[in-house]
Amino acid sequence: MRKVLSVVAAATMVAGLAGCAAGGAGAGDGGETVLTVWGWRTDAPWQELMESFSGDGIRVDYKSYKAEEYNQILQTGLSSSSGPDVVMLRSYGGLQTLVAGGGVATLPEDFPGLAKIPANLVDGVRSQEDGKVYGVPFQSVTANVVYNKTVLDDLGLSEPTTWDDFLALNDALLAEGVTPMAAGALDSWILPIYRDLFAAAQYGGPEFSQKLMDGSTTFEDDGYTRANQTLKDLTKYFPKGFEGLSYADANALFVSGEAALYPGGIWELTAFQKDMADAELGIFTVPSVTGGEPFAMGYLDGAIGMSSKLTGDKAEAAEEFLTWVGSEEFGQRIADDLLSIPAVDGVTPKDPLLAESAAAFAANPTPYLTYVGFDFGTPTGTSLEYASLQKLVIGDIPAAQVGKDVQAGISQWFEPAP
Numbered sequence: 001m002r003k004v005l006s007v008v009a010a011a012t013m014v015a016g017l018a019g020c021a022a023g024g025a026g027a028g029d030g031g032e033t034v035l036t037v038w039g040w041r042t043d044a045p046w047q048e049l050m051e052s053f054s055g056d057g058i059r060v061d062y063k064s065y066k067a068e069e070y071n072q073i074l075q076t077g078l079s080s081s082s083g084p085d086v087v088m089l090r091s092y093g094g095l096q097t098l099v100a101g102g103g104v105a106t107l108p109e110d111f112p113g114l115a116k117i118p119a120n121l122v123d124g125v126r127s128q129e130d131g132k133v134y135g136v137p138f139q140s141v142t143a144n145v146v147y148n149k150t151v152l153d154d155l156g157l158s159e160p161t162t163w164d165d166f167l168a169l170n171d172a173l174l175a176e177g178v179t180p181m182a183a184g185a186l187d188s189w190i191l192p193i194y195r196d197l198f199a200a201a202q203y204g205g206p207e208f209s210q211k212l213m214d215g216s217t218t219f220e221d222d223g224y225t226r227a228n229q230t231l232k233d234l235t236k237y238f239p240k241g242f243e244g245l246s247y248a249d250a251n252a253l254f255v256s257g258e259a260a261l262y263p264g265g266i267w268e269l270t271a272f273q274k275d276m277a278d279a280e281l282g283i284f285t286v287p288s289v290t291g292g293e294p295f296a297m298g299y300l301d302g303a304i305g306m307s308s309k310l311t312g313d314k315a316e317a318a319e320e321f322l323t324w325v326g327s328e329e330f331g332q333r334i335a336d337d338l339l340s341i342p343a344v345d346g347v348t349p350k351d352p353l354l355a356e357s358a359a360a361f362a363a364n365p366t367p368y369l370t371y372v373g374f375d376f377g378t379p380t381g382t383s384l385e386y387a388s389l390q391k392l393v394i395g396d397i398p399a400a401q402v403g404k405d406v407q408a409g410i411s412q413w414f415e416p417a418p
Helices: 044-050 067-079 093-099 119-125 149-154 163-175 188-203 205-214 222-237 247-256 266-275 312-325 328-337 352-363 369-373 381-393 399-410
Strands: 033-039 058-064 086-089 136-148 179-181 259-265 281-284 296-306 365-367
Touching (some): 033 044, 033 312, 044 058, 058 312, 067 086, 067 093, 086 093, 086 312, 119 136, 119 296, 136 149, 136 352, 149 281, 163 222, 163 259, 188 222, 188 259, 188 296, 188 365, 188 369, 247 259, 247 266, 259 266, 296 312, 312 328, 365 369, 369 381
Parallel strands (some): 033 058, 033 086, 179 259, 296 365
Antiparallel strands (some): 136 281, 136 296
8 A cells, every 4th residue: 555655845845655647556455546636724623524425335545734835745656657646726816826837637627526516616626827726725705894793792882783883893992992903014915905805996896906906997996095094093992103013913802802803714713712712703795885786805715626647547546535525414514623714605614603604605606806816927016916915004105006016016917708
């Protein structure tokens, strides 16, 4: 029985990998087919989930690597004659570098594992180079406001249902000497998430994203400028000295109870529930700044694909595994065992806060604007926003300059779709 011998740090070469990627080889004891699955999720529940697959005569061997080293390790493995059989794939622009070498198989549009995945998530693992799909999405990420309900209840405050309510809630917290929002600007990567979370309605949500992609508007659009100005205006509710506050510092403020609202990713929910066991938590989607139904910002976190070298029994086993990834059974495990939002439709998480976040994203989604559509070239849309939004919130540039900076940067490589 072949087994993975070792894979070391990202700068090293892959040595001795489990399961030959070509042909029908890779049988284990008792004639079973062994699928070697690589991923960047190192936590034990992920290994348990992956290896719980119960295909007939198939055994899964899950190998995890540090997230920051994974891409390079995977690229080396995919170019090897004895690389992994099944792989976790990054989404959007991160997908492109992984599939450029031809080591990941394409999937047909009618692949069974894609049948219950929303189209906007399937597009997250679709190459902009050839338009083909390379994996089955497994998990999406949303941005919401998690709040300390215990603090709000003690002050006689409640969830906002309109934009004016949202501002009034922040003002009321300030008046009580409570920091309204646990948010910082030192780690600039969080700033576009704040902006899309608060103000996607001002640029038009997914409709604006599509107009950017087809060239009917640009980042110099007035709606985009207004959205960025809204982010700047809301910093008055951030902690004092937010300019030098890191992402970890902001999390600590919320956990300590010094700040009542936490704008950010749903991925922090599990940690908050553990670290704030004495507090009751709530969650809401920020009401629309322009009225109407609020947009829920979210994006595809990743997908699972298969090596293009697979044939015979190995290929059939990998296809069976990928079909399972797109099933309600797998999605329910993602929701309940990992407290994450599954990509597959038809799954309701047991956790009520996670369920609320998932339902809002399913009902009225808007993308993480630059990450979803403009990270396919250099400079990336996200890196441009990181720099310009940081300058905006600390007062170095006006809101209109953000759009000029982003547009100038992506114009070096972006060509609107015909």
